[in-house]
Amino acid sequence: MLSAEYSLTEIQRRIDEVQRFLSVTLSIANAHTVEFYTHDAWNRFMAVPPQQVLSTVGSCSDQQGEPEHKANELEQTGTTFGFCNDTNRLVDTRELFQAAKAHSLPGLGVCMSRDELLQVLRGSGPESGAPVAAIDAELVTDDFMNSKKSHEVKSMSEVVACLAQRCRVKQVIDVGSGKGYLSSFLSLQYGLRVYGIDSSSTNTHGAQERNRKMKKFSRAYRKHNKAVMAQGEATLSPQEELVDVKPGLDGDDDVVYGVGTVSQEEEALIGLSDVNPAVERHSESNPDTEELFLSALSVDVIQPASPRVPSSQLSAEERERRKRENLERKAQNRSAGASVMFSPLTSYVTAETELRELINELEDAVMVGLHTCGDLAPSTLRMFVAKPELAAVCSVGCCYHLLSEEFEPAAGQECSRGLCGFPLSQYLRDRSWFCGRNARMSACLALERVSHGQGIQMESLFYRAVLHVILRDHYGCFKSEKRVGNVYSKANSFVDYVRRALRRLELDESKLSDDDVQDYHDTYRPRMGEMHAFNMLKVTLAPCIEGLILLDRLCYLKEQGDLSFSALVQLFDPLLSPRCYAVVGLKS
Template sequence: MRSSSSSLAEIQQRIDEVKQFLSVTLSIANAHTVEFYTHDVWRRFTAVPPDEVLSAVSSGGDRQGAPRHKGKGQAGTLFGFCRHTNRLTDTHELLQMARAHSLPGLGVCLSRDELLQAFRDNVSESGTPPAGTGAELEPDEFMNSKKAHEVQSMSEVVACLAQCCHVKQVIDVGSGKGYLSSFLSLQYGLKVYGIDSSSINTHGAHERNRKLKKFSRAYQKHSKAVKAQEEVTYSPLEDVENRKTGTNEGVDVLYGDEAGIVSREATKVLICSTDVNPAMEQQSEPTPETEDLFLSALAADEIQTTPLRIPPSQLSAEEKERRKRENMERKALTRSQSASAVFSPLTSYVTAETELRELINELEDAVMVGLHTCGDLAPSSLRMFVAKPELAAVCSVGCCYHLLSEEFDPAEQECSHSVCGFPLSQHLREQSWFCGRNARMSACLALERVTLGQGIQMESLFYRAVLHVILRDHFSSYKSEKRVGNVYSKAKSFVDYVRRALRRLELDESKLSDSDIQDYHDTYRPRMAEMHAFNMLKVALAPCIEGLILLDRLCYLKEQEEVRFSALVQLFDPLLSPRCYAVIGLKTN
C-alpha cells in the first residue's frame, strides 16, 4: 500500500505552523470561563466590541471585498493580535487564520473514500476478496443514529485493514458497550477481543453481544427467505382459503423444511403486504407482543408474501437428497462462521506496557482499534501498536482531550513519574511543548455544531461566572478548585441556582438576601454578550488545538521505521460525531 501523501518532514512543518499560530492565540483558549468576570477576561484579551466578534463569526470570518490575509496581517498585528498589547484587534484575520491552521485548512488528511479506494487497490493486487459473513446488518436497528454512523463507517475501514494485513483478529481497546466489537464480529467474521477497564461495561457488552447474535441469525433467515421468495410462486387467495378451513399449511413453516421454523405470528407480519387485499390484512395484523424485532423495522414495500409450503411427501427423491445436502452444507457454514466470528469482552486497565499475551491466550497477529478512546488511552494504544510485533495495524479515534496528561505542563506534576499522553512525537517533545488543560478543554468544542446553534449553554456558563463574583465578594475563604456540579439543570432561577450552589459548597447562604443575589445577576446581565463572543473565539480555535494533538500522533507514527503507512483520515460526519478523525497506521510486511 502506498505511503500517505505527506512525508515526515511535511508533517513536522505543519506542526510548526500550527504551533506558531497557537503561541499567539492559545491564551484565549486557556482563559477559564469561571473567572471571566473576576479576572476581567474580555478587556484583558480583546480590544474590539463583542458585537464585532459575533458578526465576524456569523459571516464565517470573511470580509466583504477585502483581500484574504496570509499570516502577517495588518501592520502591527500578528494573526489579528496587536504586537504591542497582545490584545485582539482584527477578528476577521484571527478567524481566517484559524481556518487555515485547522486540519482541513492544512490539507493533511485523507477522506474515508480515498482510504478505502487505496485499500481496494491493494486488495485487488493481492487477489484477496473482501471479508464478510454474507449477512448485511443494519446497525441502526440496535443502536442510536450517531453510534450507528460511527460503527458502520469505522468497521468497514477496520475490515479492510485486516484484509490488507491478512489477519483475522481485532483488539478493541476501550470497547465500552461493545457495539463496534459486536458489529465487526457479526458483519465481517472477525475474532474481536474487546478490552475495557469497567467490568460493568464488559458484562453489558457480553449480554448485548448475545442478543445481537440472535438478531443476526434472524436477519440471515430473513435474507434467505427473500431469496427463496423469488423462486416460489404464491397465491394469496389459496392462503385465504386455508385460513377459512383452518389449514395452517404455508403459515406454520415459512420457507420450507430447509429454511428453518419461524413462528406463526412472525409469519403474519410478512403476509401483511401491499399485494394482499384489505380483508386479508385485517385478519393478519400483528400485535406489538408478537412482532419480530427486525421485521417490524422493514418498510411496507419490502415486506413480501410467504411462499406456499410443498409437503415433503410430494417431493421427488432427487429433490429430497438435494435439500438434505444443502441443509448439511448450511449447518457446516454456520458452525464455521460461529467459530471464526467471536467477540470476547475482557476487563483490564490498558496502558502502553500492557502485555496482550497475558490477557489473550490465543493471540495472533491483529489489528488494534479504538473508537473514541478517552484521554491517555488513545496515545497509549499507539505506543502499544509500535511496541508489539503482533499488532499489524491500528485505527484509533480519540476523544476527551481534557483528560490527556501533558509531560511539560508545569501545572501537571504527577506526569513527571509516568508516561504522558502529550506530546507523543519526538519533534514536539524536543520543544517541550504543552497546551494547558483549559486549551485541551476548548479542543473538545464542536465547531460545526456550534455554528448551527448547538452545543454551548450560555446561560449556565453565565450563572457560574457570576457565582464566582459572589464567592469572591462574600466568601473570601472559599477555594476555587471546589466543583459546584450540575446545579443549573435543577435551578428554577438565578437566585435558586446560587442558593443550591452555596449549599453544595457548604457555605452560609444566610449572608445574602434574594435581592442581593438578584442584583448581581442584573449588574452582569448586560455583559453576557462579552462571554458569548469570547466563547465563540474559543470555538474557532478548537480545531487548531485538536489538529495539533492529532498531528503529534501522526508524526509519532511517521517517526517509526517499521510503520510503512500512516495517515489522518476523516471517518465521520462532524455534525453527527465531532471527534471524527482517525489515526491509522500499518507496519511493514
C-alpha cells in the first residue's frame, strides 16, 4: 500500500457514518419539488420557519473549520442530526447543517488533493521525484478552450501522464471521450497514444477534425515559442503562423482561418458554454487567438449527438457502418505513421465491452474518463478491474441522476443481473442500499456555487409546483414526472405559463379563467420562501449523497485483491467544476 492511502476498513467505517446520516435526512432529498405544495412537504418535514433555515445557511457557510458531533450529546437533546426523535421533523437547523458538513467528503477527511497524489506517484515511480516529460513547449489550453474545460483538461492530463509513467505504459483509453479535448491534449502535450471511445459518431468525427487542427496549432505554437526563446524578441504569433499554412486545396492544411469575424457556429459555441458567467475566470489569452480557436473547435457544435444505443440494439447496417468507419480510421492512422497519436473510435461501452475487438494494437494502458455520465463511470471501474491490460484508472463521473440502482423499487430488469451503477461495492450491495432518483438528482447540485451567490432559479420551480396544484384540483390525479418542457423561459407571466403548459399537456384550457389562474399564484406566493428554504436544505445534503456514491466506488476498488493503490482525489476547483472528484486506482 502506498502512503496517504486509506484501508478498506477505514472506508467502510466512513460509509457507515454517511449511511447513518442519510437514513435520517434522505427523505428531504427525495421529496419531489413539483409536489412541494400538493404533498405539503414543509409541514411534513419542518418544525421551524423558513427564515430560520435561510439565516442558518448563511451563518454556517461563513464558519471555518470542521464541526464535531458526539453521539451522547445528540441523545441528551432528544434529536438526531437536528431532527426530533419523536416526530422526525427538523427542530434544530444548525445541528443539521453542521452534521451535513461533517458527513461530506471534505468533512470525512478521506480525499487526497491533486498535489498529494502527484507527490505519491512521483515519489514511488521508477524515477523518484522525476517530473512528467512533456513534448517541447507547453500548450496553453486557454487559447482554445473555455476556462472550465481548460482547468479540467490541464489538471487531469498531468495526473494521467503521471499514472502512465508510474505504470511504464504509453497507451491511454479515454472512455466517453466526447469532443476529444482531453484525448488531444494528452497526445499532443505528453506524447501518449490515446484511443478516444464515444458512442456518438458525431463526437468522434468532430474530435478527429478538431485534433487535426489542434496539431496544426501545436506546430505553430511551438515554432513561435522556440523563435521567441532563441531571439529574445517577438516574432509571428501562433495564429499568424497557423493562418500562413496553406499548401493546397487537396492537402491536409488547405483551410485558411481568418480573424475578426464570428460565425453563427461560433456564437452557438459561446452560448452553449457550460461555464456560468458568475464564476468565469478571466484569462490572459489573446482575444484574437481565442476567436480563432472557437472557429477551429466548433466543427460539430450545432449537430445533434447520436443517442447512446448498445451495439446489440443497433441494426445490422449501422453495426457494419461503424465497423467500417473504425477500420478506415485505423488504416488512415497506420498509413500516417507514428505521428498520429489520437484515434477516435465509435462504440457504446459497457463493463462487458471487449477492448481488443475495438483496438487491435492494444497494449497495457491507463483507462480514463472525464465526466462520464451515469452508469458509464462505474462501468469504467468494472472494466479496469476485469481486464489485465488496464494498469491504472482515473475516473471522474457526473450525472448521478442517470445512474441505475439495483435495489431501488422501480429499478429495471437489467439491474437484476448485478450490472447497475449503484451500489458498486459488495459492502453496500449486502445492505441492499438505495438512494432514489430524486436524491441522486439532488446530488448533482453545486453547494460551492450556491454558497458563492449563484442561487437557484426559484421562480421557475415555484411556477411548476403551483401548476401541479392546478392539475390536481382541476384535472384529476397527475403524475409529477409528466413533462411540460421549457415553458417558463417563453412565458411572460404566471397566467401565460399555465396556458402554455396546459396546451403542451393537451388539456382543456377553458376550465379556468385567467382570474382563477392568478388566484392560485397569489395564494401560494407568500409560501415561496418555504420552497426556497427547502431547496437550500437539498443543496446542503447534496455533497453527502455524492460522497456516498463515490465512497461506494472507492470501496469497490478496495475490495479487489490485485490493486496496489486506490484513492479519492479532488482534481478540480469545485467553483469551476462542481463534479471535481476522481476515483484513482493502480494494479500491482
